[in-house]
Amino acid sequence: MTALVAVAHGSRDPRSAATVHALLDVVRALRPSLDVRGSFLDLSAPRLGDVLRAVRGAGHRSAVVVPLLLGKAFHARVDVPSAVAEARLPSLDVTIADVLGPDPRLESAALRRLASVGVGAERDWGVVLAGAGSSHAPANALVSSIARRWARESKWSGVEAAFASTASPDVPTAVERLRAGGALRIAVASWFLAPGLLPDRVAASAGGDAVIAPPLGPDPEVAELVLHRFESAVASDLAVQSA
Missing domain, CATH: 3.40.50.1400 (Rossmann fold)
Known part of the structure; x- marks a missing residue:
């Protein structure tokens, strides 16, 4: 076998x-x-x-x-x-x-992780979809395309892609854009499989009042x-x- x-x-x-x-x-x-x-x-x-x-x-x-x-x-x-x-x-x-990516099952897992920390469908949420960031532009474009689709299909006030390194925007910039667009609460969705240095960097840079979803995990x-x-x-x- x-x-x-x-x-x-x-x-x-x-x-x-x-x-x-x-x-x-x-x-x-x-x-x-x-x-x-x-x-x-x-x-x-x-x-x-x-x-x-x-x-x-x-x-x-x-x-x-x-x-x-x-x-x-x-x-x-x-x-x-x-x-x-x-x-x-x-x-x-x-x-x-x-x-593994792209695949709808990864997106489902990321959305479940958001729900697990209390993020619902309310309009006042602004969501950052945070990935690692890469020098390979198509890898970053994948995360950005998911964020745009979530923005179209959800009731949230906005969704922004952000990256922990190499690519832009970074998480603070994405948070600023969401707040400028009317978001009253900020949540960070994880485009990471497991915990580590970069997910920790994302959490630390999101601001103390942001809700951080865990990585996709098991x-x-x-x-x-x-x-x-x-x-x-x-x-x-x-x-x-x-x-």
Whole structure:
């Protein structure tokens, strides 16, 4: 059977790895027969190459690497393929699945996190959708497009995308725009999978009266999405083999 090897970026913050492992526990609960393993690109253990070698040692002939990344920025486009190549495992057939985003299930999870901290549909809310920020413009554009759609479809006074680093606007600028547009209360929706340095930076810069939603974390729909990415990669491999 093909193994699922999830890979996250990694963080010095132990909450990050704990959240990733909690998400994978939900994935395992959804598919008990599947060998699901977690790994990291940097800063946390185990590293992706070590886990791929362990998968091969366990007798697997194939594995799908599922990047636990919300967009196709540098880590997805460069770091993950490089880590797979550096593992040098010719006896293990490794396929890299698509990243998690974009997908409506991520948005549902983010909205549930907002609801969990008491953010309703009232007009006086202004919502910041906060992501990491990237030098890869399409990754930032994805967050901005979600914010625009939420603004159209919600009753909130406004929704603004903001970024913790690299891209603009930053969170204080987004908050200022929302208040100028009539928002009386500010909430921050998280476009992060797990806690860490950047989500903490977002929370600290939002202002003391802002309501901060937690990261997406071990949400059932996020777990379903991880499995969907795995299954799509397996199906694509089978189609190529039968062509």
